[in-house]
Structure formats: structure tokens, C-alpha cells
Amino acid sequence: MTATREEIHDLAKATLDGLFQFIDNEVVPLEEKFRDVLADERKLFRDDGLLIDEVAEARLSVRKMSAEAGFYAMFAPESIGGGGLPSLANVLILEALYRKYGPGRLFIGWSNAFLGSAVIASFIDGPSHMLTSITDAVRSELLPAVLAGEKTVCFGLTEPNAGSDVWGLQTKAVRDGDEWVINGTKQWITNAPYADHAAIFAVTDQELAAQHKGGISAFLVDAVAPGYAADTVLPIMGHVASDCGMITLDDVRVSHDRMLGEEGQGFQIGMLGISEGRLMIAGGCTGMAEWALDRSLEYVKERKTFGKTLSEHQAIQFMLAESAMDIFSAKQTTLRTAELVDEAPTTGRIPVKEISIAKAFSVEGCERVLDRAIQIHGGMGLSTEMKFQEGFRIARTLRIPDGTAEIQRRTIARQLLRGDVVF
Numbered sequence: 318m319t320a321t322r323e324e325i326h327d328l329a330k331a332t333l334d335g336l337f338q339f340i341d342n343e344v345v346p347l348e349e350k351f352r353d354v355l356a357d358e359r360k361l362f363r364d365d366g367l368l369i370d371e372v373a374e375a376r377l378s379v380r381k382m383s384a385e386a387g388f389y390a391m392f393a394p395e396s397i398g399g400g401g402l403p404s405l406a407n408v409l410i411l412e413a414l415y416r417k418y419g420p421g422r423l424f425i426g427w428s429n430a431f432l433g434s435a436v437i438a439s440f441i442d443g444p445s446h447m448l449t450s451i452t453d454a455v456r457s458e459l460l461p462a463v464l465a466g467e468k469t470v471c472f473g474l475t476e477p478n479a480g481s482d483v484w485g486l487q488t489k490a491v492r493d494g495d496e497w498v499i500n501g502t503k504q505w506i507t508n509a510p511y512a513d514h515a516a517i518f519a520v521t522d523q524e525l526a527a528q529h530k531g532g533i534s535a536f537l538v539d540a541v542a543p544g545y546a547a548d549t550v551l552p553i554m555g556h557v558a559s560d561c562g563m564i565t566l567d568d569v570r571v572s573h574d575r576m577l578g579e580e581g582q583g584f585q586i587g588m589l590g591i592s593e594g595r596l597m598i599a600g601g602c603t604g605m606a607e608w609a610l611d612r613s614l615e616y617v618k619e620r621k622t623f624g625k626t627l628s629e630h631q632a633i634q635f636m637l638a639e640s641a642m643d644i645f646s647a648k649q650t651t652l653r654t655a656e657l658v659d660e661a662p663t664t665g666r667i668p669v670k671e672i673s674i675a676k677a678f679s680v681e682g683c684e685r686v687l688d689r690a691i692q693i694h695g696g697m698g699l700s701t702e703m704k705f706q707e708g709f710r711i712a713r714t715l716r717i718p719d720g721t722a723e724i725q726r727r728t729i730a731r732q733l734l735r736g737d738v739v740f
């Protein structure tokens with residue numbers, strides 16, 4: 318029996334009570350311990366762009382503690398040992414998490430150079446729906462450590478010459494008996510520098526791929542496999558490093574039972590992860606926008622100019638109102654989309670258009686709210702202390718991964734033109 322909307326709201330609330338307690342008791346003290354290092358990326362990263370060892374170890378310990386407390390894999394399906402929380406609970410939890418803690422947290426959520434979270438796994442670094450199709454043998458070999466947060470994965474789709482245009486992949490996998498031999502290069506892969514396993518998408522049938530009719534398969538490759546290298550970190554906007562890296566595959570051999578799903582199903586497997594990611598981004602961005610508006614509302618009541626508090630100036634009031642308009646619209650869109658995702662097994666309708674609307678609108682709305690928060694705070698808004706500039710950079714960054722703003726609009730338009738005009 319599927320849970321009602323009210324039951325899912327109650328479930329999310331109960332989960333959040335425990336999650337906040339866990340974060341406040343176990344994670345916030347760690348962030349405090351590393352406060353100086355976290356505030357200066359020149360101290361946070363080694364010369365090769367990797368995190369300094371003690372912070373990398375702390376991140377691992379947060380993952381393990383969160384797994385033990387039952388939070389790390391809570392969004393992964395039950396069939397692979399995850400918590401199986403529905404999409405609606407997923408977005409409610411992320412929204413509340415980002416509203417409470419805001420941006421700039423290394424272990425809790427997105428910080429300026431890190432798009433993943435050590436507390437909650439997603440398809441870019443941990444257990445997710447993408448792993449439901451692995452064989453029993455691989456399941457018992459790999460999954461326990463991934464579910465426990467001891468080992469991580471990454472999602473290797475994008476390449477130097479294939480980003481939005483997934484069908485343009487150049488990485489190839491050729492069958493050789495019970496094995497596949499993979500050659501190619503992956504770029505902008507989150508968590509690649511740290512991952513123990515990579516979901517690698519490769520062309521297995523060039524003709525079908527050229528016709529956009531399949532021909533792409535997904536493989537779970539070990540980072541220690543001969544010919545596999547992920548030693549280049551790619552800095553992103555305004556940072557000295559990031560979680561993103563390159564992967565090169567030079568005659569990497571992987572056994573056939575490491576294929577995710579069936580041969581030629583790579584595109585569908587990838588979309589399982591990406592769709593989940595789009596909604597998680599929508600939930601997180603809505604929460605981050607709420608965090609920024611909360612801070613702005615506090616500030617405008619305190620700060621005085623021309624003998625009045627900022628809250629008494631109409632220009633400031635309008636900015637607050639416009640942010641509320643953005644947040645309410647993003648939140649309702651995201652929650653409703655999550656409900657549609659949860660109802661899909663019954664209705665048979667995958668809300669493709671709505672997922673794109675939720676991702677695009679929430680990210681762009683969040684960027685506008687962060688921009689207004691900076692403006693409302695004047696010089697303080699730009700100070701690194703306030704973290705608005707970090708939130709703004711995160712929101713700006715998120716217009717690119719999991720489908721750019723233009724690709725979301727392309728998807729929405731294609732659905733409309735196919736006759737999907739249900740709102």
C-alpha cells in the first residue's frame with residue numbers, strides 16, 4: 318500500500334528530527350574543528366587538488382557515521398538495502414536541510430567546491446536507483462561497502478566532446494569473451510578523484526547510438542582496474558580545486574556481469590540517476606533560497622539607513638516579496654513533481670516535463686534570491702563571512718550539471734510538442 322501525502326510529510330518530519338540531531342551532535346563539531354582550513358582553500362587542498370588527508374578522513378567518517386545512523390542511504394531503494402524513502406520525502410528533507418544549514422558546509426551539503434554531501438548519498442557518489450540492476454554476485458561483492466559509506470562511486474557520462482549531446486559519446490566498449498574492453502575519456506565527473514567505482518557509459522553499438530535508438534551501455538568499473546586513471550582535478554568557478562575530475566580509460570577490462578541493466582540500456586540507466594539528481598537539486602535549491610530569505614528578513618529589521626530600518630524602504634520590500642514569489646513557486650513545483658514521481662508506478666506517467674521545470678525553475682529562482690540577498694546586505698552581502706556569495710556561486714554552477722538550463726527547456730518544449738500539455 319502506498320503512503321498518503323500526509324503520511325509522507327510525517328515521515329519526512331520524523332526523519333528530519335533525527336537528522337538534525339545527528340548533524341548537530343556529530344557533524345557540526347567536525348566543521349568547527351576544521352573551521353580555519355575550510356575557510357582557506359589554499360590550506361584545504363594539496364598541490365594536486367585533492368583534499369588534505371585529515372579532511373578526507375573526516376569526510377569518510379561522516380559518511381560512515383551517517384550510514385550507521387540510517388541517513389546516508391535513506392533515498393536509495395529498499396531492494397538494494399537503502400531506506401527507500403519516496404521522492405516527496407526526499408525533497409522535503411533536502412529543502413529543510415538546506416534551509417537550516419545553508420551553503421558552505423563541507424560535510425552537510427553543497428559547499429563552494431563540493432556538490433555532493435557526505436551525510437546523504439546521491440547517484441553521483443553513492444547508492445542509488447542506478448544500482449538496482451546489478452547482479453547478485455556484484456551486489457554482495459560491492460554493495461555492503463557502498464551502503465556503509467566506506468566506498469563511493471561516481472557517474473561517468475560526460476566527455477570532452479559529449480555533454481548535452483549524450484548520443485555523441487566517444488568512449489567505446491568492445492566485447493571480448495566474458496569481458497568488455499573500454500577506451501575513452503570522461504570529463505567533469507563529480508567525485509571522480511575519490512571514487513572507488515565508476516559507472517562508465519560507453520558506446521557498445523555505434524549504429525544504434527547514431528540513430529539514438531540505444532547502443533550505449535553502462536558498466537561498473539573499479540578505480541583500481543589497470544588502465545583506469547582519475548588523477549586530474551578540475552577547479553570550478555572561483556576555486557582552487559573541486560570534486561570534479563577527469564577519468565581516462567585505456568584498454569580497461571571489465572567482466573560482463575559488471576554491466577548495469579541490459580546491453581544498450583545505458584541511456585535509461587543514466588536517466589534514472591539524472592532524474593533523481595534533478596529533483597534533489599530542486600529540493601536543495603529551494604531550501605537554500607529560503608535560508609537566504611530568512612537571513613535577509615533578520616537583517617532588514619536591524620540595519621538602518623536614512624533614519625529607518627531597511628524593512629521600511631519599499632525597494633527593499635519589493636526584493637523580499639520577489640524572493641518569496643520565487644520560493645513559493647519553486648517549492649510548490651518541486652513538491653508536486655515529487656508526488657507525480659511517486660505516483661508514476663500507478664499512473665504509468667513519468668513526469669519528464671515537470672522534473673525539468675522543477676530543476677530549471679528552482680535553480681534559477683535560487684540564483685535570483687541569492688543575488689537579492691547580496692544586494693539587501695550591501696557590502697556585508699559580498700563578505701565571505703555571510704556565505705551568500707558561496708550560495709550564489711553554487712546556484713550559478715547548478716545551471717550546468719544534470720542538464721543545462723537550455724536542455725531543460727528543450728525537454729519541456731519537446732514534451733509540449735508531443736502533446737503533454739497537462740499542468
Ligand SMILES: Cc1cc2nc3c(=O)[nH]c(=O)nc-3n(C[C@H](O)[C@H](O)[C@H](O)COP(=O)(O)OP(=O)(O)OC[C@H]3O[C@@H](n4cnc5c(N)ncnc54)[C@H](O)[C@@H]3O)c2cc1C
Pocket residue numbers: 432441471472473474475479480481482504505506507508553561714717718719720721722723724727
Ligand atoms: C560542477 C559540475 C559537476 C558535474 N558532474 C558530472 C558528473 O558527475 N557526471 C557527469 O557525467 N557529468 C557531470 N557534469 C557535466 C555536465 O553534466 C555537463 O557539463 C553538462 O551536461 C553540459 O555539457 P557541456 O559542458 O559539454 O556543455 P555543451 O553540451 O557543450 O553545451 C554548451 C552550451 O550549449 C547549450 N546547448 C547545447 N545543446 C543545445 C541545444 N540542443 N539547444 C540549446 N542549447 C544547447 C548548453 O545548454 C550550454 O549552454 C558536471 C558538470 C559540472 C559543471
